[in-house]
Amino acid sequence: MDxxxxxxxxxxxxxxxxxxxxxxxxxxxxxCDRWLAPDAGGCPGCGDEDPGWAEASGAATLVTWxxxxxxxxxxxxxxxxAVLALVExxxxxxxxxxxxxxxxxxxxxxxxxxxxxxxxxxxxxxxEAHLLFRxxxxx
Amino acid sequence: xxxxxxxxxxxxxxxxxxYGRSPRRLAADAVRLAVADAGLALGDLDGLLVSHGLGGSPxxxxxxxxxxxxxxxxxxxxxxxxxxxxxxxxxxxxxxxxAASTVACVFSxxxxxxxxxxxxxxxxxxxxxxxxxxxxxxxxxxxVNAFYALAAQRHxxxxxxxxxxxxxxxxxxxxxxARNPLAQMRDPISLADHQASRWVAExxxxxxxxxxxxxxxxxxxxxxxxxxxxxxPPVHLWGWGQGHPGHRKERGSEFxxxxxxxxxxxxxxxxxxxxxxxxxxxELYDCYTYTVLVSLEDYGFCAKxxxxxxxxxxxxxxxxxxxxxxxxxxxxxxxxxxxxxxxxAVVQARGDGGERQAVANDVILVxxxxxILDHHATLIVSPHERGTA
Numbered sequence: 001m002d003x004x005x006x007x008x009x010x011x012x013x014x015x016x017x018x019x020x021x022x023x024x025x026x027x028x029x030x031x032c033d034r035w036l037a038p039d040a041g042g043c044p045g046c047g048d049e050d051p052g053w054a055e056a057s058g059a060a061t062l063v064t065w066x067x068x069x070x071x072x073x074x075x076x077x078x079x080x081x082a083v084l085a086l087v088e089x090x091x092x093x094x095x096x097x098x099x100x101x102x103x104x105x106x107x108x109x110x111x112x113x114x115x116x117x118x119x120x121x122x123x124x125x126x127x128e129a130h131l132l133f134r135x136x137x138x139x
Numbered sequence: 140x141x142x143x144x145x146x147x148x149x150x151x152x153x154x155x156x157x158y159g160r161s162p163r164r165l166a167a168d169a170v171r172l173a174v175a176d177a178g179l180a181l182g183d184l185d186g187l188l189v190s191h192g193l194g195g196s197p198x199x200x201x202x203x204x205x206x207x208x209x210x211x212x213x214x215x216x217x218x219x220x221x222x223x224x225x226x227x228x229x230x231x232x233x234x235x236x237x238a239a240s241t242v243a244c245v246f247s248x249x250x251x252x253x254x255x256x257x258x259x260x261x262x263x264x265x266x267x268x269x270x271x272x273x274x275x276x277x278x279x280x281x282x283v284n285a286f287y288a289l290a291a292q293r294h295x296x297x298x299x300x301x302x303x304x305x306x307x308x309x310x311x312x313x314x315x316x317a318r319n320p321l322a323q324m325r326d327p328i329s330l331a332d333h334q335a336s337r338w339v340a341e342x343x344x345x346x347x348x349x350x351x352x353x354x355x356x357x358x359x360x361x362x363x364x365x366x367x368x369x370x371x372p373p374v375h376l377w378g379w380g381q382g383h384p385g386h387r388k389e390r391g392s393e394f395x396x397x398x399x400x401x402x403x404x405x406x407x408x409x410x411x412x413x414x415x416x417x418x419x420x421x422e423l424y425d426c427y428t429y430t431v432l433v434s435l436e437d438y439g440f441c442a443k444x445x446x447x448x449x450x451x452x453x454x455x456x457x458x459x460x461x462x463x464x465x466x467x468x469x470x471x472x473x474x475x476x477x478x479x480x481x482x483x484a485v486v487q488a489r490g491d492g493g494e495r496q497a498v499a500n501d502v503i504l505v506x507x508x509x510x511i512l513d514h515h516a517t518l519i520v521s522p523h524e525r526g527t528a
Contacts, residue, residue, distance in 0.1 A: 004277035009270030037388055039271035044387070064296065064395060066288035067341040068279055071258060082279040084340075086289050086394070094388035096286075098278040108341075113296050127267060130278070 001070050001082045003098070005127040012038075014053040019129040024119045026093060028054035035091035058119035059090040060133055065111050067104055083107055087117055087133050100132040110135060143525055144231035145366035145373035148177025148243075148359035149485045154473040155323045157353040158253050166197035166247035167204045169355035173243060177359045178370025181205055184359075186212030186239035188226040192248030192476055193261070194353070201245070212239040219509025220424055221381065221399075222246065223477025224516025228379035230360035240361060246478045247355030257351040258282070283426075284348060286511040288340035290395030291429035295342060297396060297444070300432065302342050304447030306333035308428040309346045309470060311456030316467025318457070318495035323350055324471040347428040349469035356478035358485065363524055374488040377413070377502075378519040380406025386513070399515025400437035400506060411502075411519035412526070415439040418519075419499040420487050421461055422480035424508040425468040431455075434506055435463075438517075462497040477507035477516065488522045 008016045015038045018025030027036035030052055032045035042049040063086040070079035083099040100120055101107040117133040124130060150172025152165050160168070166189065174181055187210055189201050197204075199213050212233050218225045223246060230242035250260040261282050268277035280286065294300050310330055316322035328346065336345040366373035382399025386392045408414060415438055425431045432446035440461060441449040455463035466472045466483035473479060484505045486492055500522060507516035 001279045001281070003279070004265065004273075005267035006274055006277045007267055007269050009273070012270050015271075039274075064289045064293035066285050066292055066343075067338070068285050068288070069338040069340070071256070072337070081338075084279050084285050084289070086293075086388075088390055092390040094390075094392065096275045096278075096280055113293075131274075 001068060001079050003130050005124075006130065007127055016128045018055070019121050019131050022121045024056045024058045024131065025053050026056045026089065026091070027051045035089070035093055037093040037095055040093070057090050060087040060117040060119065062111060062113060062115040062117055063088050063094060064113070065099070067108055080104070085133065097131070097133050100134040107135070143363040143375055144234045144360055145363045145375045146227070146358045146485055146520070147361045147366040147369045147371065147373060148173040148175075148179065149482060150174070150176055150357040151321070151482060152354045152356075154321065154352050154354035154475065156251060158251070160249065162191055162194045162247040162249050162355070163197040163201055163204055165249060165353070165355035166201050166245045166357070169247065169357035170201075170205060170243045170245050173357035173359045176371060179241065179359065181207060183241050184243050185210055186230065186233055186242030188212070188230060188242060188244045189215045190217060190222040190226060190246045192246070192250060194247070194249035197245070197247055212242055218381070218514050218516065220426065220476050221507040221509040221514040221516035223481045224379065224505060224507040224518050225381060227358065227360060227376065227481065227518060228381075228516070231376045231379065234360060234362050240365070242360045243357055244360060245355060245357035246476055248475065249353040251351055251353045260351050283511070284340040284343060287427045287429060288343045290433075290512055291342050291427070293395035294429065294433060298447070300447040302334065302344070303330060304451045305342070305347050305428040305432065306330045306344075307451040308425070308431050308455065309333045311450075311453070311459070312425065312464045312468045312470045314456045315465045315495055316471035318493070319466045319472060322467035322472040323352065324467070343427060343429070349426045350471070350474045352474040354473065354475060356475045356482050358481065372489050372522060374485050375521050375524050376518065377521055377525045378407040378409070378411030380404065380410065380517045382406070382515040383513065395512065397443070398433055398437050398508065398512045400434045400517065403515045403517040404438040407517035407519050413502055413519060417502050418461070418504045419501050420465060420484070420497045420503045421463040421506075422484040422487070422503065423464060423468070423506045424477060424480055425464055425470050426508065428470065430508055430512070431463065433512070434508065438504065457495070465492060465495050465497055480505045480507070481518070484518070484520050488520055490522070
């Protein structure tokens with residue numbers, strides 16, 4: 001499945017400014033000293049509905065994964081599979097993410113809980129850059 | 140006795156590819172059927188609880204559509220797939236407190252359109268996507284299938300659960316469906332058929348995923364003493380519970396491994412005065428085969444991590460030790476969210492199961508599951524008044 005065209009919506013500028021510059025920017029509540037997912041609706045510790053932003057390391061590990069297969073078209077052709085995942089940032093938050101997989105079949109055999117991953121940023125002709133996660137070399 | 144609450148009526152419209160009726164019309168039809176089933180008139184209702192799927196809410200305006208007057212209880216409820224159990228428990232509490240005497244609980248949905256695939260009814264697509272919610276979809280999370288696949292895969296990685304074990308649930312559920320005239324998918328399937336069905340989102344094959352249906356289902360809840368004098372045998376409500384684990388998307392989360400069945404099951408069974416060993420029949424929310432597997436573990440029918448082996452043992456099918464989803468469930472029967480397991484529980488408790496009737500039906504457990512294993516409801520029902528079984 002191809003990645004769709006992605007647009008910012010007015011509440012996501014720090015995140016997409018980050019992906020454009022090759023940086024992973026997520027939420028961080030300074031008062032609670034707590035990292036939060038970029039899409040967190042607020043800080044569950046103090047209730048702040050607009051916690052600050054901070055740059056995460058981009059290091060992550062694999063929690064769980066799925067290889068999705070699109071519906072076959074009328075002519076029998078099938079869209080290429082996508083490797084989707086829950087990843088755990090080194091700072092603690094989880095993201096629903098997509099793994100960078102030129103060859104999903106080859107990648108599938110390497111997937112395991114705890115597999116080290118690194119955030120990568122793929123510029124696009126249209127819309128915002130895509131945040132993907134790639135297994136570290138050698139893993 | 141007679142101080143409990145009971146389900147006195149069940150109404151089901153045609154289910155499946157039923158076109159041309161709005162969710163409100165379907166809901167109204169189901170309420171009329173449920174009231175008639177109980178041997179009551181619409182004017183006997185003094186409470187109405189309304190819920191819906193993706194096809195738009197009937198709204199509390201449903202009361203006006205039905206011409207109901209002087210209701211003492213009327214609201215729309217939503218706990219996603221846990222709503223049916225929640226509605227019935229609120230109806231029972233209303234009856235027990237005297238806030239209302241006769242409450243209809245209805246669910247309706249009409250996501251299917253003519254000449255459109257069932258899957259596309261629950262699939263998102265757009266030329267472009269906005270913000271964080273859009274980003275997840277843009278990356279490939281276009282339907283709920285992928286989220287449940289993440290849960291199932293996590294269980295597999297942690298406990299060694301296999302696709303064949305999930306397939307055993309698809310096969311046993313279809314065996315039951317073959318015995319249910321109302322089921323949409325009645326042709327027998329084998330484990331090989333399950334394995335050969337196309338991948339949707341690994342580790343889920345097509346035959347791990349539920350149907351999509353249009354239609355509506357309603358039940359009428361009233362006092363046990365009154366129910367005894369009505370047209371059909373009462374289905375007594377022994378216990379109920381909800382569980383909302385609030386798994387957070389962060390380190391340490393039990394997402395995919397445990398569900399609200401743990402706490403909602405404990406609440407419902409404690410209230411009913413039973414344990415898992417007393418349960419004769421399970422009617423479990425089966426949006427996916429995996430949902431059944433993890434629910435069985437969390438209710439304590441087997442140990443954590445052993446749901447796969449339990450399902451593959453043959454326990455769940457006809458002739459098994461724990462008849463489960465005896466009408467074909469959502470996988471093979473019909474997809475009316477939490478009303479699928481509840482409606483079949485009423486059929487089994489009344490002894491109306493015909494070819495699929497479970498031999499023992501004294502204690503029936505009904506589950507509801509909503510979100511991505513986020514919300515859970517449990518009911519314990521019985522043909523007998525509590526304490527007399």
